[in-house]
Amino acid sequence: MDNPCSGYLVSGGGARVWVDAGTGTLTQLQRHVGLGELDAIWISHLHADHCADLLTAYYGALYADVELAAPITLFGPPGIADRLAHFLTNGPVRSPVESAFDVRELRDGHEARVGGLALTSRAVAHGMPAFAVRFESGGGSLVYSGDTAPCDALTELAEGCDVLLCEADLAEPPVPGGEQVHHTPEDAGDTARASGVGRLIVTHVGPALTPGQAVDRASARFGGPVEHAAPGAAFPVVRAGS
Known part of the structure; x- marks a missing residue:
């Protein structure tokens, strides 16, 4: 009942990153930080038990009582924006995924900074595009x-x-x-x-x-x-x- 799929909150260097967004993790996340307080989201791969709550986060970011200064930075495997749009679009017009998420596609050796956190991602062996990540701060x-x-x-x-x-x-x-x-x-x-x-x-x-x-x-x-x-x-x- 109270055991969601994969999802973690990494805090450091003044930044907060939601790492993987499996089913049920958004509810747990909001016990600690709201969507509007996140600095980034990082997704390892596109199996649903690691990313399905991005769909709920999209609606929350755009239509709930959430104030975003800008779209949430979203790091994820190549094609993540189109994958989200495929699930979210219900008519001839593509859902505005980029209104909620500033999508940055991962690659092997990808490096980024989120506040005082340094992120390095590597491609790993999962039979599909998948990544591991190293966080460093202080x-x-x-x-x-x-x-x-x-x-x-x-x-x-x-x-x-x-x-x-x-x-x-x-x-x-x-x-x-x-x-x-x-x-x-x-x-x-x-x-x-x-x-x-x-x-x-x-x-x-x-x-x-x-x-x-x-x-x-x-x-x-x-x-x-x-x-x-x-x-x-x-x-x-x-x-x-x-």
């Missing part, structure tokens, strides 16, 4: 995997970061020859260890696992602190032990 660093199989791009992006927020969707690796598009908990631990991160937070845990199982299995591969991103949880982005 010496702190957070990397979010999005949805992806283990890949060099994520390991490189996460190198030395304070906190890795990494998906752990798979209970077991795919059968030999099958395509892998997610991490197992063990994979999340391996990525954290290979990257030399300070702390691992597992998220997007699949239905075949409990959060506790995912944490225990990731901990078997990574010697640093491991936690689970429970709904509503807040985590400081600082090096473990500092």
Whole structure:
């Protein structure tokens, strides 16, 4: 009931960024910040469990009691504006997506600044255009995997970061020859260890696992602190032990 799809609020450097907008996350977001107070939205990929609440956000931004000084900056995979317009348009005239969102398409190595936050995005392995992102501000660093199989791009992006927020969707690796598009908990631990991160937070845990199982299995591969991103949880982005 109170467990929405993927969505996170990253705050730092005087900026607030909504990271992924899965179903149910807008309601949770507004417990902390209103749409009109966001500095940007960042979307990892266009599966509905990571972006569906953009449709509701569009109506909220344009027609609810929200005052926007300008359209909300929206970082997302190539084609995100047309994808939104396809869902929103109900007649011959294309819905004015750009009235609500200032769309910036991601690419591998994309860099941007949002207030005092520096964002670097890398293309990752999810069988479709998908991205991970690194946030840096004031010496702190957070990397979010999005949805992806283990890949060099994520390991490189996460190198030395304070906190890795990494998906752990798979209970077991795919059968030999099958395509892998997610991490197992063990994979999340391996990525954290290979990257030399300070702390691992597992998220997007699949239905075949409990959060506790995912944490225990990731901990078997990574010697640093491991936690689970429970709904509503807040985590400081600082090096473990500092």
